[in-house]
Amino acid sequence: xxxxxxxxxxxxxxxxxxxxxxxxxxxxxxxxxxxxxxxxxxxxxxxxxxxxxxxxxxxxxxxxxxxxxxxxxxxxxxxxxxxxxxxxxxxxxxxxxxxxxxxxxxxxxxxxxx
Amino acid sequence: xxxxxxxxxxxxxxxxxxxxxxxxxxxxxxxxxxxxxxxxxxxxxxxxxxxxxxxxxxxxxxxxxxxxxxxxxxxxxxxxxxxxxxxxxxxxxxxxxxxxxxxxxxxxxxxxxxx
Numbered sequence: 758x759x760x761x762x763x764x765x766x767x768x769x770x771x772x773x774x775x776x777x778x779x780x781x782x783x784x785x786x787x788x789x790x791x792x793x794x795x796x797x798x799x800x801x802x803x804x805x806x807x808x809x810x811x812x813x814x815x816x817x818x819x820x821x822x823x824x825x826x827x828x829x830x831x832x833x834x835x836x837x838x839x840x841x842x843x844x845x846x847x848x849x850x851x852x853x854x855x856x857x858x859x860x861x862x863x864x865x866x867x868x869x870x871x
Numbered sequence: 872x873x874x875x876x877x878x879x880x881x882x883x884x885x886x887x888x889x890x891x892x893x894x895x896x897x898x899x900x901x902x903x904x905x906x907x908x909x910x911x912x913x914x915x916x917x918x919x920x921x922x923x924x925x926x927x928x929x930x931x932x933x934x935x936x937x938x939x940x941x942x943x944x945x946x947x948x949x950x951x952x953x954x955x956x957x958x959x960x961x962x963x964x965x966x967x968x969x970x971x972x973x974x975x976x977x978x979x980x981x982x983x984x985x986x
Contacts, residue, residue, distance in 0.1 A: 800978050
């Protein structure tokens with residue numbers, strides 16, 4: 758059974774710092790991995806999607822990497838801003854599952870202090 | 872584009888009452904997902920529709936839960952009778968056809984409290 762773990766559960770950094778969020782998954786047979794952002798009282802917004810054949814994806818100050826063989830992904834945020842404060846979740850789509858079901862981690866709650 | 876629209880935003884009800892949650896998909900999207908989020912269990916997929924047809928309902932907790940898509944743009948999730956353990960935030964998400972199906976667009980959720 759696929760399990761997704763995110764460490765740390767919470768992180769507080771000063772503005773301007775570069776940071777890395779970690780995601781690990783137990784079964785390397787995945788179709789893809791996504792990183793989402795969730796603001797309080799809001800739904801999830803997809804940030805980056807990495808296909809199993811890819812190593813990384815970039816969008817602005819965000820860079821996500823994928824090491825499928827070791828079951829790990831990282832989300833790198835450069836020059837963090839207070840507006841980056843949110844909960845970040847990663848989710849994997851199991852390879853053999855045709856239902857497009859995503860298995861989510863429990864998230865990392867990020868606070869960027871001004 | 873207004874995005875995925877869910878209603879109500881908040882629902883407080885008493886145990887045993889029927890609860891109906893509503894979701895309007897983004898125009899042109901043909902996949903619909905209902906998720907439930909709790910502190911204990913995180914985000915869990917309840918049911919997935921494609922082209923109005925339920926494809927995977929293995930996440931639906933029990934017979935008290937039912938979901939429908941009466942047309943291509945609208946879905947309901949019904950709980951009858953509701954129980955306190957159903958208290959959670961319920962999200963629906965939609966995605967477009969083809970390769971874009973992988974990218975989900977979430978609504979703002981319905982916060983359900985069953986007393």
